[in-house]
Amino acid sequence: MEHASQKNKLQKRNANIIKVVGVCIVAIALFVAGFMFRGNTELLTAMGFTSFTTKQEANPGQTVSGNTYNSLSARVAEVQGIIANDSVDTYDLNAATTATLDAFIKTMNDPYARYFDASSYQTYLSSVSSPSTGIGVLFGESDGSCYVVDVFEGSEAANMGVLPGDYVEAIDGEKKDQWSLPEVTNTLRRDEGETVYITWRRPGKDNAGGTTFNTSLRYENSPETNITYSVTNGIAYIEIKQLGSDCAEVLKQTIAQAANEGASALVLDLRNIPGGYLTQAVEIASLFIQSGTVVQIKSGDTTTTKTADGAEVTNLPLVVLVNEKTAGSAEVLASALQDSQRATVVGVQTQGKGSVQVMQPLSFGGALRYTAATYLSPSGRAIDGVGVTPDVVITNTERQVPIALEIAASNR
Template sequence: MQSKKKLFLSGFLGIVLGILLSVLALNYFIGNATGSVAGTLKILWTLNILHSKYVEPVNTKNLVDTTIKNLVASVGDPHTTYMSGELFKNFMSETKGEFSGIGVVVGQKDGFLTVVAPVEGSPGELAGVKVGEKILKIDGKEIKDLSLEEAVGKIRGPKGTKVILTLQAEDATIRDVEIVRDVIKTKTVAGKMLENDIGYIRISMFSENTAQDFAVKLDELDKLGMKKLVLDLRSNPGGLLDSCVKIANNLIPKGLIVSVVDKDGNKQEYLSKLEQQKYKLVVLVDKGSASASEIVAGAVKDSKAGTIVGQTTYGKGSVQTIMPLDYESAIKVTIANYYTPAGTSINGVGVQPDVVVELKSVADEQLQKALEIIRTK
């Protein structure tokens, strides 16, 4: 019975592949073919050969997953990845602001898995994980052959379980850090009045609710008499484009916020509708400020809506979207590059601060400099 089932499945796959091959072949012969169509024919034919001829049983799902993963990886972009199963679920939960893990946002930089920013109050931050550290191993195993999402999947896990990261600091020293995982609830907006008419708002990430929470906090401080604002985007790894654009609409005078340009040169411009800037502004950034944070910082700098203080930002100037393949898998694909209002691409370069300040002690020299500047505005 089992043998008949295998024969049936093999025959069914052969029929499906045969139909697909026939359709693609028809396109080819009526003149609609390209190199990609010929390549698709080869891929489908290879899958069919492995499934029908290989001496041992073939796990079709693993075969397809591996094929798609390698196809996506072949473009050479660390931000374009295939996600299936737990990887896909984890990614979607993160954008909603709650997930289980250690609370450390990572990215690919110079060929290494690198800490972009630890989430405030997370197990990772409490364990001393620092911005810019390279992750060499997870639980003692090398990760150089893993995609970004695969590495993230190994770092995450159920609440109460442990993970050991082997970290290399910027001075090349290497250490192991044991971290106990927990449920990470990212409260992305916090703020308070600092002195007189100066308000302070910290944004840790741009998730689904960030723009709404920012508007509430802005209104709260406004009612307390805020006329000047220090916006802290340090160690903010980015997030949703729409979220940062909505926030920029509260701060940047009427005009261009960011341009997004796709592979065909089509440009989409995101504009501020703010008739008049209400608050004097200083924006704090560091090398952990990435993506959506850089959009806000770049727009503030180019529009001269405020002063940028801190360190050169991370340098991620591309836009990704999620393309579902089925209910449990998707491709996260880079679909465009973004440009600041002055037409500058910050990809691999970052946003240069107007005033460079290194953070050398717990005294927070960057915040002190921001306050010094905003008092004179």
């Protein structure tokens, strides 16, 4: 009798677990279905846009079959029944949920889709709300691995020889096969004066192998400059490190200062920018383009167009530098200036990360990240998975800036 009672308790517990997992699966399915049918006005508003044009394409054949989800529910219910009636084993609810949702997401073709459990989601939120810059390093992420986008001049990291392109191998002795950007920024959160020990990997050819080296870095509370410039022989070379929330306004001031110093042509360096605010990409494009489309955002069968706001501040000849790590909003900016024939794009093919990811909190404590839209250039060219092809291809990194300056000078 005691054994039977224990089995009944286990059956009830297992049944509850399967019910919860089943609800999770159906909830995600219904969420995806709902997203396919709603317009993307909310998405654009969340991205910071208050003015845009939306076009709904006719697609009468696109439907979401209720039978698909009912079938999925039925399969979960079948497993639930078997476990409830026959299993004497026990399960961890959180582990079961993670395993089930990870498997669900793996059936998608979205390389950026990921389920975050409650703990990893909180880590992500912390990394977004309080990014670590105290060691003078700007981080990015490529294929799930955190790497150095830029090292600020005069910082501890610069003095220790850390270079753009280095990957995080270990932090304070903790080594992982792959450190994500949220994991790194969260782990590196320290107070001024504290020290962190980081092992870096400098990739070899084709990003494989390479060498590792160790650094001891002390945290300094010093502001880093996001935009730097210099004027030589009438050419202003302007480097942007990231498309932050005030980048367009700072760039506007920088252009004015460069003009006062005699600049008659501009070189805008967008190399190694891993993305940033799309609104800033649009506002920066508007500094050079008075009117016309800057970017098209395609979500399902709906295409939204964002245009220049008429705030053009300069008509000086412009050259834009890009490379294989120019991504996201920086690619949007480069393609807008290229399609409008406002700038000559120089460098190598960009990364091709032309998509919008949304982090959707879930009712049971975690979150779902998924791709909600993709970017198209003003002329309708795809950016995601393709990138921006330069007008002038220069594969030699050391020659890119000198050639860009030469082209800018010849365009005056």
